[in-house]
Amino acid sequence: MASYWSDYDFSKIPFSQIQRVGQRSLLYRDLFCVSWLLGRFCNYKCSYCWPYARSDSRDHRPTDLVLATLAEIKKQARERNFNSFHFSFSGGEPTLHPGYLQILGTYAEDTVNCNYQSVHMTTNLSPGLAWFKKYIEVTKGLHRVSLTASHHIEFADRDRFCEKLIFLQENDVQVTINMVMLPDRFEESWERALFFHEKGINVTLKPQSDPTASHVVHGYTDEMCKKLQVGMPQKDYTFDRLRKAKKQSQRPQSPFHLPEFQPSGDKDIPPVMQVEFKDESGKAWYMDQAERFNSFGFNQFKGWECSAGFRSIIIREPDGAIKRSYSCHDEPLGYIDKGFQLFDSPKKCMTPTCVSSADSKIPKRKAGASLPLWPGDETYI
Numbered sequence: 001m002a003s004y005w006s007d008y009d010f011s012k013i014p015f016s017q018i019q020r021v022g023q024r025s026l027l028y029r030d031l032f033c034v035s036w037l038l039g040r041f042c043n044y045k046c047s048y049c050w051p052y053a054r055s056d057s058r059d060h061r062p063t064d065l066v067l068a069t070l071a072e073i074k075k076q077a078r079e080r081n082f083n084s085f086h087f088s089f090s091g092g093e094p095t096l097h098p099g100y101l102q103i104l105g106t107y108a109e110d111t112v113n114c115n116y117q118s119v120h121m122t123t124n125l126s127p128g129l130a131w132f133k134k135y136i137e138v139t140k141g142l143h144r145v146s147l148t149a150s151h152h153i154e155f156a157d158r159d160r161f162c163e164k165l166i167f168l169q170e171n172d173v174q175v176t177i178n179m180v181m182l183p184d185r186f187e188e189s190w191e192r193a194l195f196f197h198e199k200g201i202n203v204t205l206k207p208q209s210d211p212t213a214s215h216v217v218h219g220y221t222d223e224m225c226k227k228l229q230v231g232m233p234q235k236d237y238t239f240d241r242l243r244k245a246k247k248q249s250q251r252p253q254s255p256f257h258l259p260e261f262q263p264s265g266d267k268d269i270p271p272v273m274q275v276e277f278k279d280e281s282g283k284a285w286y287m288d289q290a291e292r293f294n295s296f297g298f299n300q301f302k303g304w305e306c307s308a309g310f311r312s313i314i315i316r317e318p319d320g321a322i323k324r325s326y327s328c329h330d331e332p333l334g335y336i337d338k339g340f341q342l343f344d345s346p347k348k349c350m351t352p353t354c355v356s357s358a359d360s361k362i363p364k365r366k367a368g369a370s371l372p373l374w375p376g377d378e379t380y381i
């Protein structure tokens with residue numbers, strides 16, 4: 001049975017002394033990152049879902065407009081010397097966009113022109129296995145395919161949910177279950193999370209945010225906080241699943257490799273460390289995923305120099321705004337139906353709290369830091 005405590009103790013990270021933070025795939029690759037909320041239409045109606053986050057009406061933009069926007073994003077990113085891409089689609093439920101598989105297929109076809117391409121989606125996993133077979137087929141040319149499955153206790157059948165995730169792992173898709181740990185249902189959610197973890201599926205434990213998504217709600221005990229901070233480290237379970245089936249990944253290999261990370265003292269499956277921190281002495285620290293930042297209160301970057309808007313954007317509905325990030329108070333960079341312009345360089349953060357992991361993982365450094373914003377980039381020292 002896999003351990004559900006991280007051997008690498010994230011609570012030792014000296015957060016107050018951190019000078020730079022960023023997702024390693026952004027620090028060490030020419031990666032441009034897009035987080036795209038395709039519409040709010042959803043086939044579930046969970047009791048805890050915020051009213052602004054979902055809709056009963058089909059509100060998707062036409063597929064042609066989505067594809068034209070995708071091409072424009074790549075054009076502007078390439079003008080800024082980024083030719084690796086990570087697109088992350090969410091909703092509502094993104095798989096309900098009528099052109100979703102076509103959008104993914106068009107994106108994947110361009111991989112031959114890129115240094116690296118990956119795709120992610122956040123889904124309630126409601127499509128059947130036949131749909132997921134098509135999804136696997138259209139994304140097979142990408143360097144990495146991942147998804148976060150939001151597990152809704154009220155709707156999803158636990159065993160069918162598990163069966164679909166294992167099928168995806170067997171087909172070289174990285175999967176994580178998103179579990180919002182409500183303070184008043186913490187134990188029930190923890191038990192459910194353990195069930196999945198013991199099946200060899202990553203679970204992301206998320207603290208609940210307030211309705212404005214600016215703060216974590218009150219009500220977590222110290223023990224609950226500890227579980228959120230260091231519980232259930234992310235592991236490369238998909239690799240493990242393929243290895244056990246004596247299969248090898250058939251995905252193309254990118255010439256851009258991330259530097260090796262050797263975790264200390266872990267067992268069979270080392271944790272996957274997605275995030276790198278550098279402290280004042282230049283020492284590197286690591287975390288499996290940026291989703292944990294909120295549980296450490298590491299989400300205030302006002303005055304830091306941030307590359308969101310220069311090497312990453314978010315797109316959200318219902319207004320089709322294209323913004324630096326979800327949390328940012330900056331004016332939008334444009335709108336999906338009117339056009340947009342990326343920043344020409346990183347800019348200072350003017351926002352009190354950066355609560356979304358899509359935002360906090362984008363490379364940023366403290367004012368006055370002597371490190372470059374990412375290794376090897378002397379332009380933004």
Ligand code: SF4
Pocket residue numbers: 301302304306307308324325327328329348349350351353354359360362364
């Ligand atoms: S709120 Fe926006 S500008 Fe500030 S750190 Fe987060 S992503 Fe960067």
